[in-house]
Amino acid sequence: MLQPFSHRNPFADRSKTAGNSNDSGGTVVYVIIVGAGEVGRSIAANLEETHDVVVVDRDAAVTEELTYSLDVLTIHGDGTDLETLREAGLEQAGLVIACTDNDETNAVVCGAAKAATDVFTIARVRRRMLLETWQGSQGAFGVDFMVCTDLLTAQTIFRISGLPSAHDVDTFAGGLIRMAEFDIPTDSPIADRTVSEADCYDSLTFAALFRDDEMLVTRGDTVIRGGDRVVVIGSPDSINDFADEVATAPEEAEEVVIVGASEIGYQTAREFEDHGFRPRLIERDHDRAREVAEALPNTMVMESDATDADFLAREHVDEADVVIAALDSDEKNLLVSLLADRLGVDRTVAIIETPEYADLFETVGVDVAINPREETAEEIVRFTRTDHTEKVAMLEHDRAEVIEIEVAPESVLVGQNIAAATNKLPEGVVIGAISRAGEHITPRGSTTVEPGDHVIVFVDAAVLDEVVDLI
Structure with a gap:
């Protein structure tokens, strides 16, 4: 099963570059992105400041517009054509990312690219069958x-569904540490309390909160308001306890209903089955309902x-x-979610294909809106991080990140306590947890970081490269 990226990037030490290094001291990689759709654009926007990026697309209007909107080179052409790839600079490329909307095109x-060079290649696919074939060989x-878009989305849905009020959930240090972003209801027991007053957990760090369009790194006197989104980092037990505190919903979703046997709907049901659940799935089409019923023995399929x-x-x-609304249109998913909410369902999750709708969906009452293309772009961007970045989770459309880094001997954190060391880091950084030899350490001002420790850090995206270089 494909899991979110949590291992060293095998590409990091084999990059080929015509330049030397970027401003933060990292290697500048020549990257070719084939496909300038939502996924390709998002990847290009994330890499443009730290790498040399070329985007290839068949649509001349798209490549022309991209030239003006991003600091990248563009090539109008067919990425399956070796001559087009050579025109894009294949011989000097360290990485080729194929992320069009067609699985076969991406494989070709x-x-x-591999037929002509030893460049490292990444392919985005939607069908799990292709992923399983690739994994087998x-x-x-x-x-x-x-990266399998549908499976990745299903895994994201499963992670989020297990915690009430959570909008984002990820694990670090091999599952020892968890990060989660929670909505704070106005009637929550911690609303209108300071972080110091709310912090009654042994293994939890309040990292930051998002309030309207503002991001605040939390301090002891930071007041948590109803409507805020709070990012916490800590042990799984502490995260679960916090979830129970901020919301009245059950700790774990036991009764799961999936609407739509789309590929994402099917993969989501399969993901819940794999974890011991017996979900219900509603599908309108007779043939599709029968097909998934045969493939999902522990799912009740209703036509x-x-x-x-x-x-x-x-x-x-x-x-x-x-x-979970996984139908074939954003409008239908919104309607189903609102109907479910009106009936009194505790939590609604909707798939959206138009990223601009995410805030709208959540404003009108959908608890969580998930965009599969955005999930895919984030997963691929994670894979391009520097060699000592172990894990990356992106928050609020890449406004901030939570990263896991192995502390180098020359790190500014080594040899002094965290209270002193963090003064050498830029604003917008919180050390949320430390993993040392399989043990979870909750960082306090007097905690000392040692070389080889894994630190889980909340970072404002604007200072990410500087922080990675310092740690």
Whole structure:
């Protein structure tokens, strides 16, 4: 099963570069991105400041617009054509990322690149079958690393569904440490309290909060308001205890209803099955309903129109802990989510294909909106981090990141306590947790960091490169 990236980047020490290094001291990598859709654009925007980026796309209007909106080179052409890749600078490239909306095209791009050079290749695919074929024979299709959009989205849904009020959940240090971002309801026990007053957990760090368009790194006297989103880092038990404190919903979703047997809906049901759940899945199309029913032995598949409020009431969907809308349009997913919310469902999760709708969905009552292309872009960007960055989680559309870094002997954190060491780091940084030889250490002012420790750090994206270089 493909898991979120949590290992050293095998590409980091084999980059080829015509330049030397970027301003933060990292290696400048020549990157070719094939496909200038939402995924390709997002990757290019994330890499443009630290790498030399070339974007290839068949649409001349798209490549022309991209030239003016991002600091990248563009090539109008077919990325499956070896001559086009050579025109884009294949011979000097360290990385080729194939992220068009067509699985076969992405595999062919990687194969063409591998036929001519030993460049490291990444392919985005939607179908899990291709991923499983590749996993059975790594290196197949000329792909060095493969990201499956539908499976990645299903895994994200599963992680988020387990914690009430959580918008983002990720694990670090092999599962020893967890990061989560929570909505704070106005009636929450910690609303209108300072961080010092709210912090009653042995193994938890309040890292930051998002309030409207503002991001605040928390201090002891920071007041938490209803409507804030709070980022906490700590042990899984402390995160669960915090979830119980801020919300009245059950700790773990037990009754799961998935609406739509799209590939994402199917993969989500399979993900819940793999973790011992018995979800219910609603699908309108007779043939598709029968197909997934045969493939999902522990899922109850119901053939019906999920936008039928009478059906939802008759099937007691109101008793569900979470309803996941995975239909084939944003509008239908919004409608299903609002119907479920009106029935009294504790938590709603909706798939959106238009990223601009995310804030709108959550404003009108959808608890969590997930964009598959955004999840894919983030996963690929994680893979391009420097060699000593172990794990990356992006927050609030890349406004901030939580990163896991192995502390180098020359790190500014070594040899002094955290209170003194953090004064050498820029504003917008919080050390949330430390992993040392398999032990979780909650950082306090007197804690001393040792070489080889893994630190989990909340970082304002604006100072990310500087922080990585210092640690």
